[in-house]
Amino acid sequence: MIRFEGVNKVFGDGTVAVADLDLELPAGRISVLVGPSGCGKTTSLRMVNRLVTPTSGRVLLDGRDVATQDETTLRRHIGYVIQHAGLFPHRTVLDNIATVPRLLGVSRVEARRRARELIERVGLPAALAGRYPASLSGGQQQRVGVARALAADPPVMLMDEPFSAVDPVVRGALQQEFLRLQRELGTTIALVTHDIDEAVTLGDQVAVFREGGHLAQVGTPEDLLTAPADDFVASFVGRDRGWRSLSFLPAGELTPCPLPAELRLDADGRPLSWATATGEVAAATFGDDDSVRQAADLAISSPTGYAVHVDDTGRATGVVSHADVAGFVAARRRGSARGTATP
Helix, strand or coil: CEEEEEEEEECCCCCEEEEEEEEEECCCCEEEEECCCCCCHHHHHHHHCCCCCCCEEEEEECCEEHHHCCHHHHHHCEEEECCCCCCCCCCCHHHHHCHHHHHCCCCHHHHHHHHHHHHHHCCCCHHHHHCCHHHCCHHHHHHHHHHHHHCCCCCEEEEECCCCCCCHHHHHHHHHHHHHHHHHHCCEEEEEECCHHHHHHHCCEEEEEECCCEEEEEECHHHHHHCCCCHHHHHHHCCCHHHHHHHHCEHHHCCCECCCCCEEECCCCCEEEEEECCEEEECCEECCCCEHHHHHHHHHHCCCCEEEEECCCCCEEEEEEHHHHHHHHHHHHHHHHCCCCCC
């Protein structure tokens, strides 16, 4: 667990970077620090591994003040991932990943064995092990950076805008890979971003900072979207926060309509395609574990205006239109007004 207790940071020119920060980042969870440029989120992150020293207050890691710990030892046990990966250009992928274990006294053979495991774990081809960073794509470099941060099996990882330097398609894939890794490893992660979509996608907890280094609100992504603390948070989260909040409602709560005759199924009842006046089009499907937002996105983007619900076997059970989703949301709001549902 990471805890900030009354932390302030004032730079020599009088700039207040962090003001009276009291914040707890739970163990084994992803906590995202988000806010506009210059709000103190990166400064706060760097206080954890002593790259920045607080003017006053304490930063505790598992109950111990980081100021009382040796800097080098502390940093070798905290994974650190930055925007452009920060790889050593003269070392291969394998040796980049093996760097920290070697510094900790692990043999070269064991460090390289661990590095090969991590190359596979972060979704990179084993053939990249002997290549140098300059020959990798931006997304591949970021994966190597994450693998290097994981190499010493750190209990804590700090990540500063780790995915912002890659294109949107690669970014989405990296985010999903990152979530998979965190579920497997249970690492305590503090991640900085300026992107509210990334924050609500990745965070178990999100801390919103405002200019001047003040903490505006901390809570779950759903808390921020459904109950912003003030006008600043509401503006930062965005006018479409109601749409985003559908990401936290399971699609299993929707009631599908009967299957239209135009939907073609295979012998086992699995959807194949839609028969339309202009030809056949693919059938977009969703399941109970998907979100209401995903179901609505599929319905809106489908030429037929429908998303097909499938059960665990892939068998079609019904369809949902964007109008059905709108009706579902309206019904929840009416129920909430009567105190019988949660918005």
